[in-house]
Each structure stands twice: as C-alpha cells, then as structure tokens.
Amino acid sequence: MSVFDVLKERGFIAQLTHEDEIKEILDKEKVTFYIGFDPTADSLHVGHFLQLMVMSHMQKAGHRPIALLGGGTAMVGDPTGKTDMRKMLTKEEINHNAECFKKQMEKFIDFSDGKAIMANNADWLLNLNYIEFLREIGVHFSVNRMLTAESVKQRMERGLTFLEFNYMIMQGYDFLELNKRYGCVMQLGGDDQWSNIIAGVELIRKKESKPAFGMTFTLLTTSEGKKMGKTEKGAVWLDPEKTSPYDFYQYWRNIDDADVEKCLALLTFLPMDEVRRLGSLKDKEINEAKKVLAYEITKIVHGKDEAEKAKKAAEALFGSGGDLEHVPTSTISSSLIGSKLVDILFETSIVPSKAEAKRLIKQGGLYVNDEKITDIDAVADESMFKDGKMLVRKGKKTYNQIIIE
Incomplete structure (x- = not known):
C-alpha cells in the first residue's frame, strides 16, 4: 500500500492539485515536501500534531519532510480563519518560539542524516529587496484571483490590512525558495491553506516551468464542525x-x-x-x-x-483501583486551613478566578471528597483534609488534589 493510499484510508486527504500525478510520484519516487509552521506561540498544539502525523507517515514511506518555521511570515500574520489581525510579535519572541517548536518536532520527525530538513523562512524573507521582489514575484500574482480566496473574502468585510494581504505571496515565495534550495516539489497543509498552497504551485510552474504539487488534509474538527483542541x-x-x-x-x-x-x-x-x-x-x-x-x-x-x-x-x-499519585496536585500552607474554599481553589489555580469557583458551586458542579459543595462561603477546615489531602472534582471528570505542606 502506497503512502497516498494510507493517507486516503485514514481520512487525511481533503484536496489535491494534480491527483493522478501525485499518486504516481509518491508511489515511484522519493519526494521532498514541506509543511509550514508559524511560531506564534511557544508550543505546538493539537492542530499541529495532525500535521506532524502526516509528516511521520510520509517519512516512514521514504519521503523527505521539510519543517518550515515561519520566522518571516509570523511577522506578517496569516489572515486565514482570523476575524481580527494577529497580535504583532517581536523578532525575539518569534525566534524563541521557533526554538521551542524545533525541540518539540524532533520527538516526532527523524532529522538525522538528512532524513528531514528544518528551515526558517526568515533566512530569505527578512532581507528581500522590495522593488526587486515585486518585479520578480509580484508580477505573477493576480489581485482579482487573490480576492476570490476564502481567507481574503472573509476578512475583507471586517477589514484586511495590506500587510496581511501579502501573506499569500510570501507563502508562494517560500515554496519557490524551497524548490530551488532543496528540490521540494510538494506543499502540504490544512485545508484552510488551499488558496495559499495553490499560489505556490502556480508560481513554480509559471516561473520555473517545473512540476509542483499541493495537497491539503482535513482539519481536526468535531462531528459538529468545531475545532478540536x-x-x-x-x-x-x-x-x-x-x-x-x-x-x-x-x-x-x-x-x-x-x-x-x-x-x-x-x-x-x-x-x-x-x-x-x-x-x-x-x-x-x-x-x-x-x-x-x-x-x-x-x-x-x-x-x-x-x-x-x-x-x-x-x-x-474512576474506580478501577490504583492510587492518586499522578493526579494533578497542588500544595498549600497549613496556615490556609480555615480559609474559604473559594480562596484556596483560586490560590492553587484550580479555578482561573474566584467568580468561576462561585459559579461552579451555584451550578452544582463542585465536589470535595465526592461531596457536593452548595455554599459559596464554605470554609476549608481540617475535616475536608483526609490524611492531609483533599480531592476536588469540577463537573463529572476533572480532578485535582490539594495537599497540606
């Protein structure tokens, strides 16, 4: 079974630019492909994990992944799926986040002996000559065509900055650079990246007269269509x-x-x-x-x-034996015994605010040692601590343990 068949059977594939050609090259050649990750936070999240699984399947089949860190594009911001402009990050913040991404990715992808490449588009985007870039790259992009992209249309109604409007051109240029530097012929990404991926495929085909391909995979959503994670x-x-x-x-x-x-x-x-x-x-x-x-x-x-x-x-x-050793645990000073329960829950970060703790109690969703708490002014006295421990439950399944120092 080819990796295309594996990805298809497991439900990854959403859209393809050239299906028959993609099937053939994945079956007969060792392909270099890339997926982009804009380092806008200091950790990858569950949405990124789905992309890493695709990379892993492809690598196991003998293909070479490029994990492209968006040190340059993160300074602009992708308007896709956003209702407002993304928070502007400093170069230092972006570089720190990129380093965090690198460490996490190495747990899932084998970068040894050239089996995978980690690149950063800051290497070619940050020092571009603007006029030269417009003449060499911008000439290949139709504004009319760009305005039909879903990511652009959705934001046009609320306001789209010229800064963000450039994102598609920059992502297309990334693909061109990776094609020149590493022989990358395929870009993969979430289905919300379809317009951006097509832009890169067409840029390479127009400018270099070479084949290039794009494939998107399903977004990680619930059965109701909401984003998971x-x-x-x-x-x-x-x-x-x-x-x-x-x-x-x-x-x-x-x-x-x-x-x-x-x-x-x-x-x-x-x-x-x-x-x-x-x-x-x-x-x-x-x-x-x-x-x-x-x-x-x-x-x-x-x-x-x-x-x-x-x-x-x-x-x-959940009643199958064992102990509470690995339940999330907070420690408090014995001086807090006799304080209001709401205060202790906030102090230990079990709830984000005292108001949230009171709301939980009013709605009947807070339990201490499996007993429902009904009084928002309840005091956490010694009787609540059995062997110096208190088990707190929020709702049906979220448990925390509080231990006296």
Missing part, C-alpha cells in the same frame, strides 16, 4: 508544562463518542482494522475505545512512561 483553560498544548500529560490524556478520554474513530485514524498508528473495530463500539463499550485513544496519543506525544502514569491516575479516579 480547546478546553476551558485554552488550547491543548504539546508542551507538558502548558498542558500536563494527565490533562492531555483526559482531553482525549472525554471526547464525544462520534469523534473516536476519526481521531484513532488520524492521531494514532493503530492498524485501520483495529481503528474500525474500536470505532464501531457502542454505548458503554465506546469508553474502552476512548481509553485506547487517550493512551496511544499520550504515548506518542509524551512517551510511554507518562502515558502509563496518566492511565493509572484516571483508573484511580
């Missing part, structure tokens, strides 16, 4: 300091039943026969599939040891 605390990050392995595991453990099979196919390396078997489970049995999903993704992202710890912590909380 969002929680009450924000994005689900791959950095364990920003999203703990336990919280990461629990996110996948608690996804909607309808999304289990899709996530198993896209985000794990389990054989598709097993994916389909697990995805077909119904009612209570689907929980077994969710446990497999959570374990497999956590193992890929955080390693086997952390996946085991997260699994044991979840089993301890």
Whole structure:
C-alpha cells in the first residue's frame, strides 16, 4: 500500500492539485515536501500534531519532510480563519518560539542524516529587496484571483490590512525558495491553506516551468464542525508544562463518542482494522475505545512512561483501583486551613478566578471528597483534609488534589 493510499484510508486527504500525478510520484519516487509552521506561540498544539502525523507517515514511506518555521511570515500574520489581525510579535519572541517548536518536532520527525530538513523562512524573507521582489514575484500574482480566496473574502468585510494581504505571496515565495534550495516539489497543509498552497504551485510552474504539487488534509474538527483542541483553560498544548500529560490524556478520554474513530485514524498508528473495530463500539463499550485513544496519543506525544502514569491516575479516579499519585496536585500552607474554599481553589489555580469557583458551586458542579459543595462561603477546615489531602472534582471528570505542606 502506497503512502497516498494510507493517507486516503485514514481520512487525511481533503484536496489535491494534480491527483493522478501525485499518486504516481509518491508511489515511484522519493519526494521532498514541506509543511509550514508559524511560531506564534511557544508550543505546538493539537492542530499541529495532525500535521506532524502526516509528516511521520510520509517519512516512514521514504519521503523527505521539510519543517518550515515561519520566522518571516509570523511577522506578517496569516489572515486565514482570523476575524481580527494577529497580535504583532517581536523578532525575539518569534525566534524563541521557533526554538521551542524545533525541540518539540524532533520527538516526532527523524532529522538525522538528512532524513528531514528544518528551515526558517526568515533566512530569505527578512532581507528581500522590495522593488526587486515585486518585479520578480509580484508580477505573477493576480489581485482579482487573490480576492476570490476564502481567507481574503472573509476578512475583507471586517477589514484586511495590506500587510496581511501579502501573506499569500510570501507563502508562494517560500515554496519557490524551497524548490530551488532543496528540490521540494510538494506543499502540504490544512485545508484552510488551499488558496495559499495553490499560489505556490502556480508560481513554480509559471516561473520555473517545473512540476509542483499541493495537497491539503482535513482539519481536526468535531462531528459538529468545531475545532478540536480547546478546553476551558485554552488550547491543548504539546508542551507538558502548558498542558500536563494527565490533562492531555483526559482531553482525549472525554471526547464525544462520534469523534473516536476519526481521531484513532488520524492521531494514532493503530492498524485501520483495529481503528474500525474500536470505532464501531457502542454505548458503554465506546469508553474502552476512548481509553485506547487517550493512551496511544499520550504515548506518542509524551512517551510511554507518562502515558502509563496518566492511565493509572484516571483508573484511580474512576474506580478501577490504583492510587492518586499522578493526579494533578497542588500544595498549600497549613496556615490556609480555615480559609474559604473559594480562596484556596483560586490560590492553587484550580479555578482561573474566584467568580468561576462561585459559579461552579451555584451550578452544582463542585465536589470535595465526592461531596457536593452548595455554599459559596464554605470554609476549608481540617475535616475536608483526609490524611492531609483533599480531592476536588469540577463537573463529572476533572480532578485535582490539594495537599497540606
């Protein structure tokens, strides 16, 4: 089975520029391809993880990935999917974020012995001569055509800066540069990047008279069409300091039943026969599939040891034995005993604000040692700490432990 067939069967592929040619070169040649990552934060998130899985499948099939860090394009900002202009970052912030991305990517992609390349478009974008760039590259872009792109149309109604309007040209130029430097013939990306990818494919074909190809893959969305990877605390990050392995595991453990099979196919390396078997489970049995999903993704992202710890912590909380060793834990001073529970929850960052703690209590969603708290002025006295520990539950499945120093 070719890598094209693998990606197709697992549900990755959304759109292709030249389907028959792409099938043929992926089957018969060793292709150099690239995916771009704009370092706008100091960690990759779950949306990036899907792209890394595509890179991994391609690399396992013998193709060479280029992970392109957008040190230059991050200074402009991609208008795709945005309702407002992206926050402007400094060069220092972008460089720091790019270094964080590099360290994380090396866990998923083998960069040894030229098997993969990591590049940064700041190397060619930051020192461009503007007039020369317009004459050599801008001449190949039709403004009329650019205005038909979804990413541009959506923003035109709310206001699109000329700065952001340049993003498509810059991404197209990236592909051209990678083609010249490394023989890159294919760009991959999320389906929201379709217009930008076509721009690069056409630029190479017009300017260099060479074949170039583009392929987009499905976005990581729920069955209701909402982007996955969002929680009450924000994005689900791959950095364990920003999203703990336990919280990461629990996110996948608690996804909607309808999304289990899709996530198993896209985000794990389990054989598709097993994916389909697990995805077909119904009612209570689907929980077994969710446990497999959570374990497999956590193992890929955080390693086997952390996946085991997260699994044991979840089993301890949901009645399958074990202990609370790996449950997210906060420590407080004994001087806080006798304080309001709301204050302690805020002090330990279990809730983002005291108002949120009060809202939880009013809605019946806060439990201490499995007893519902109904009083927003409840005091955390010694009786709440059993052997110096308090187990806090928010809603049905989010647990934290507080320990007295």
